[in-house]
Amino acid sequence: MSEADIQNSTDLTGKTAMITGASSGLGVRFAKVLAAAGARVVIAARRADKLAELADVITKNGGTAHAVSLDVNDFDAIPDFFATLRDDGFMPDILINNAGMNVVKTALDYSVADYNQVMGTNLTGPFFLSTEMARHHIAQGSAARIVNIASVGGFKVLPGLTPYCTSKSGILMMTKGLAREWARTDINVNAICPGYIETEINDFWWKTEGGKKQMAGWPRRRLANQSDLDGALLLLAGPMGAGMTGTSITVDDGQYI
Secondary structure, three states, X not given: OOHHHHHOOOOOOOXXXXXXXXXXXXXXXXXXXXXXXXXXXXXXXXOHHHHHHHHHHHHHOOXXXXXXXXXXXXXXXXXXXXXXHHHOOOOOOEEEEOOOOOOXXXXXXXOHHHHXXXXXXXXXXXXXXXXXXXXXXXXHOOOEEEEEEOOXXXXXXXXXXXXXXXXXXXXXXXXXXXHHHXXXXXXXXXXXEEOOEOOOOOOOHHHOHHHHHHHHOOOOXXXXXXXXXXXXXXXXXXXXXXXXXXXXXXXXXXXXX
């Protein structure tokens, strides 16, 4: 590899990256990072107002953002969703399955609706988004990258979060399974397992005595930063990740050493 290749190792110019759950939290960060690396970004979520704000920020910074409404639980709409992207010239080469949620209840208090919502958002939606995008690229014989955002909860029991951990464990096996099925295509499927990072869905917890006690039990006694995920994201989405598929990268600031 030449020096120029190394310098261009995170260049995504000419690529289109789609990020689900892009209206808040990690999704916003991922969209900004991928746009800064040169990719056109398709930002997808349910909250159109938040997407419009993000698209404006990316555009003002010299990037290209295409905001689209998407409910990842509307599985039947996914084929038409990708057909529309293709017709609009925004068929993604890179898919970041970031949309996720949790219902904080003990297992005995979970309803069927709670369980289906968690599993649909965190696992079933990403499965059908991945397969539908792959269907296009396999037919075209073109390359694609899928990066699933899992969690340390995929391999570590997080007390009181059983359905969430179940969904993230499923994402890790889905990553391996799809990577194996598509091994003879140019579609790479990998996952990132973040540790605890403060976002709008958990910020309340870290101010409580329970949250402070949990943080004090980690080796570095701190939350990870959103920016800590940038390297893994750019590796798996970019040229340097060409030889990686079926891999899960843990980025938890040593929380679960």
